[in-house]
Amino acid sequence: MSTKETTLEEIVSLAKRRGFVYPGSEIYGGLAGTFDYGPLGVALKNNVKNLWWKMFVTDREDMYGVDAAILMNPKAWEASGHVGGFTDPLVDCLSCKKRQRVDQLVDEKQYKEVIKQVRERFLDTGSEDVKKQLEEKAVKYDDKEIDWLVIKELALKEVDLENYVGPHVQKFLNKLVSCPVCGKKEWGVPRKFNMMFKTYVGATEDENSVSYLRPETAGGMFVNFKNIIDSFHPKLPFGMAQIGKAFRNEIAPRDFVFRVREFEQMEVEYFVRPADWEKSFEEWQGTMHAFADAIGLPKAQVHELEVADGDRAHYSKRTIDFEFDYPFGRKELWGLAYRTDFDLKAHSETSKVDLNYLEDGEKAEDRFTPHVIEPSLGVDRTVLAILASAYTVDELGGEERSYLKLAPAIAPVRVAVFPLLKNKPELVAKAREIYMDLKKAGVACMFDDNGNIGKRYRRQDEIGTPHCVTIDFDTLGEHPEHKNTVTIRDRDTGAQERIAISELLEKLRS
Numbered sequence: 099m100s101t102k103e104t105t106l107e108e109i110v111s112l113a114k115r116r117g118f119v120y121p122g123s124e125i126y127g128g129l130a131g132t133f134d135y136g137p138l139g140v141a142l143k144n145n146v147k148n149l150w151w152k153m154f155v156t157d158r159e160d161m162y163g164v165d166a167a168i169l170m171n172p173k174a175w176e177a178s179g180h181v182g183g184f185t186d187p188l189v190d191c192l193s194c195k196k197r198q199r200v201d202q203l204v205d206e207k208q209y210k211e212v213i214k215q216v217r218e219r220f221l222d223t224g225s226e227d228v229k230k231q232l233e234e235k236a237v238k239y240d241d242k243e244i245d246w247l248v249i250k251e252l253a254l255k256e257v258d259l260e261n262y263v264g265p266h267v268q269k270f271l272n273k274l275v276s277c278p279v280c281g282k283k284e285w286g287v288p289r290k291f292n293m294m295f296k297t298y299v300g301a302t303e304d305e306n307s308v309s310y311l312r313p314e315t316a317g318g319m320f321v322n323f324k325n326i327i328d329s330f331h332p333k334l335p336f337g338m339a340q341i342g343k344a345f346r347n348e349i350a351p352r353d354f355v356f357r358v359r360e361f362e363q364m365e366v367e368y369f370v371r372p373a374d375w376e377k378s379f380e381e382w383q384g385t386m387h388a389f390a391d392a393i394g395l396p397k398a399q400v401h402e403l404e405v406a407d408g409d410r411a412h413y414s415k416r417t418i419d420f421e422f423d424y425p426f427g428r429k430e431l432w433g434l435a436y437r438t439d440f441d442l443k444a445h446s447e448t449s450k451v452d453l454n455y456l457e458d459g460e461k462a463e464d465r466f467t468p469h470v471i472e473p474s475l476g477v478d479r480t481v482l483a484i485l486a487s488a489y490t491v492d493e494l495g496g497e498e499r500s501y502l503k504l505a506p507a508i509a510p511v512r513v514a515v516f517p518l519l520k521n522k523p524e525l526v527a528k529a530r531e532i533y534m535d536l537k538k539a540g541v542a543c544m545f546d547d548n549g550n551i552g553k554r555y556r557r558q559d560e561i562g563t564p565h566c567v568t569i570d571f572d573t574l575g576e577h578p579e580h581k582n583t584v585t586i587r588d589r590d591t592g593a594q595e596r597i598a599i600s601e602l603l604e605k606l607r608s
Contacts, residue, residue, distance in 0.1 A: 104425050141511070142509075150475065161366070163340065166321070169297075174445065175312075180313055185293065200288045216237070228250050229246045314344050316474070326338060334468060337368035342363065353429075355482050364474075369455070375469050400431070405418065413437050420434070438469050440470075489502060489503075495592065500560060501559035518568055529545065529569040
């Protein structure tokens with residue numbers, strides 16, 4: 099097997115060539131941050147979502163599925179903090195006019211170290227003091243000494259360095275950070291940019307008709323908490339689950355489907371008593387690892403990052419980022435957060451609707467606001483992780499081949515059915531018969547009679563089909579002892595065996 103690392107370019111090329119993912123609106127030059135899933139991509143995504151739904155919802159007794167509207171009353175997003183706080187730091191390159199996210203331009207670790215040193219060493223000192231101290235011990239960023247004039251600006255008390263905005267951060271960028279597009283250091287003033295897509299509901303376009311495309315699916319579950327309570331009277335703990343589209347006006351979408359403007363989420367909001375949150379958190383943590391195993395992600399490429407206090411969302415008391423080794427580096431794949439009672443309290447206060455919980459038989463004074471554990475998984479990032487980890491190059495039969503080593507449970511095509519020769523009607527007819535029987539049994543299968551058998555194998559290997567079934571003359575009884583048998587080939591090893599047609603379905607489902 100090849101030890102060469104998979105590149106993102108190889109994944110993108112395969113995805114387009116074989117019908118997994120296409121650039122959005124490609125015939126018009128595309129639209130940044132948008133992608134269209136082709137037939138195999140749709141099948142892969144559906145298999146991932148169906149498996150998630152099974153493991154996170156239907157295999158449990160305490161889950162309730164919902165499908166909330168994409169458009170919501172804007173007050174819901176005010177309550178959740180998205181209208182006022184769902185922002186990213188934005189800066190324009192004055193040379194090439196390209197827009198970038200400041201927190202992605204700088205090296206976060208080094209930048210935070212600069213802030214720490216500025217706060218500890220230079221706050222409230224005078225210009226000459228700064229200059230003298232820097233001569234004794236320089237502050238560096240990217241192995242470059244930071245000019246004392248920049249340090250003096252950063253050391254002012256009122257400067258907001260942590261949020262990457264303002265003219266003082268502009269001075270830092272202009273001295274130390276080059277534009278990734280044109281290479282210049284000519285930046286405008288960094289400012290906050292709300293990432294929600296704004297739209298209008300109805301015939302008029304004014305402030306009274308403003309709405310937003312949802313930036314996450316969680317909000318639709320929180321606003322339906324009371325409906326689930328009233329309809330089903332569940333006992334704690336219980337959860338709500340949803341799979342659906344979300345939209346974020348990303349400043350700099352990149353890395354294929356990793357960071358896009360329209361994406362799909364698989365999320366759970368799991369409601370617990372405050373004293374029980376740690377137990378439920380650990381249970382969902384285990385479920386997420388089990389899901390990673392089920393979709394074939396190698397354990398060595400999935401990592402947990404315990405998010406530090408200062409880096410967590412304001413409502414979270416504990417967050418774990420599940421990170422994956424993508425071709426472009428280790429990045430966030432999924433998240434698991436303990437959101438406390440922030441969301442239900444915020445929506446209750448804004449809507450003036452009581453979202454407390456009272457179990458049947460309890461006294462009125464026992465009402466309380468449940469706390470929430472949130473496992474949040476992105477479909478698109480999951481698909482990218484699957485493609486990246488499954489892409490394999492090896493040698494088979496003396497020839498190099500590339501193939502997708504997909505877990506059978508999520509492979510878009512479970513089995514391909516071939517007649518040995520396409521110009522023999524009796525072989526084609528028998529192959530068609532077996533193909534249709536498998537389809538009627540619910541097996542995702544593909545019929546292929548184009549080209550020689552070796553090329554057909556390679557085509558199926560490249561899209562991750564676990565098995566190929568060949569109908570030959572022995573199937574028809576040329577050798578009586580092999581009548582009504584077929585050859586079944588394993589994708590990973592290339593090994594072939596003859597089995598009875600009557601055993602084929604059981605073999606494919608095993």
